[in-house]
Amino acid sequence: MDTFIHLTVSGLTNGLILALAALGFVLIYKASDVINFAQGEFLLVGAYFIYAFIVQFGFPWPLSLAFTLLLAVILGVLVERLVLRPLIGEPIISIIMATIGLSSLLRAFVSMIWGNVPRSMPPFIPSQPVRLGPATVTADRLWAVAIAVVILALFTVFFRFYKEGIAMRAVADDQQAAMSMGVSVSKIFAWAWSISAVVAAIAGALLANIVGVGPELASFGLHVFPVVILGGLDSIPGALLGGLIIGLIESYVGGYIGLGLHQVIAFVILVFILMVKPYGLFGQERIERV
């Protein structure tokens, strides 16, 4: 029973961080129909930025976080302007390859500046163990859960009640119609990319605190695919639920079955979902028949 609770708690916390990474992904797809294969690298860059500010420059953590988020906004806008804007209207393979090229570029820059050796990070969020009923968790994981929940809630509210959020949904639904109603589509794209970079940077900062910084953080980018396919590519509640389910399944499979099966189980689920219900739990179905 103890193992079960322990696995559940660690699965839920991992799942929420996955959900955060997936959220940035979904935001971009929702607004601009672009699949961002560089999401993991956004996360990586965010983690290294906060590492640089806290450890190398010695700033206090709130200031560091503010700078990191500012840089993330700049990164998002730059990427949208320089890479994705010229490719509007190109076939899907071009866009996929452009974001893959971007991921390679970002990873190379991170390695050039900080090298390839993983580094530990002095925790800026307290990480002492906390007893939670029969299970023990570290406090930073609880913080990660709280932050993830708050951010996900904020975005749900943002998309429902704020003008920019509604404009983003309009652009996602039909770009031409949105444009004719006076929504600036290019501005919305820039918004989507910078928000997505910010969310990724937050997830990166949380991960840096929990596991330290290293180039392997970028592998989260590929891990996001099962989550978003399960939840539906254009659904924010789907990202949350998908993240939790995948996190839990990986945790249980790793704990009860072992054999390294937890590394691949998410992709097996992914294939299964694509065969049975390709638009996921909450994704919008676009049916096309002959």
Next chain:
Amino acid sequence: MDSGVFFTTYQADMALRRTPLQKLRLALFILFVLVFPFIGNNYGVFLMNQIGIATIGALGLNLLVGYTGQISLGQGAFLAVGAYTAGVLVTKLGVPWYVTLLIAPLFTAFVGAVFGIPSLRLKGLYLAIATLAAQEIIIWIVTHWDSVTGGVHALVVPPPMLFGVPINRDRYFYWLIWGTVGFTALTIANLLRTHYGRAFVAIRDHDIAAEIMGIDIFKYKVLAFALSSFYVGLAGALIAHWRSIVTWERFTIDVSIVYLAMIIIGGLGSISGSLFGAAFMTLLPAVINNVGMAFKDVFPRLEEWIPYLQQALFGLIIILFLIVEPRGLHKFWQDLKNYFKLWPFSY
């Protein structure tokens, strides 16, 4: 002066090489390939072997992505299937190496067809993600099936023997590799002239229109996956015999991406483009490496930066090509030919 290319017979119209100049260029290229091992140094022959294998793989991938329009991120895994099948057949079952050059591609074609089945319902982005899953699953199986593949340890393949002589040098292998390149290019060029090839192109251009014209989309999509994987498996089997060591690190998702980059930079839906792309992506890291080593005395940190520079330039070149010339090196080559065709009166 030419105002166009005109044919008076159907044979001339359907020929693979239609003008004297095209024939001359092909003859020059074949001559170069035939002479190269006698004039090139060891490093050059090694690079040419790499280019040859990359060309076979890129041609196979281009058949699927460039001609049929099905995006695949599973190239690396299919290479692994070919390489491990060949390696396991030789080491565990004692099958002669030339037989594995047939069995390994056939088995890879079967695996490719199985992972092509989701294309019944999926296209574009979703298919790309499904092939990404195929990549991860196949590599996981390879690294965890210890009793057959040796798991994370390398599988050592003995050098192939021909008439009692081991073919263990790059110069001997050169002939096998470039012979296979010729076979691949010829069969694919001919395949594209049959109704199968035309069906592939029709599916790429508009799948619904293709289905209305009586093309069984599912059958042809799975066939495209199988045929493409056949050639990829052939490239994998050659890798196993040539490098004589098979490890999973050679077949990761990064390899899939490099192959996709080859056909995009070379030109989607073009046979010569696959060769250009394969040569470009093989020579780029080699050139960066050599330039970096040459300047390492001037900039002391350059040497440790070489792998990162390779990675950065790789990403940058993909993005630049997509933005500046999405149709790749093949288009440059065509523009160049057109320019000189009417030179000096290019308008």
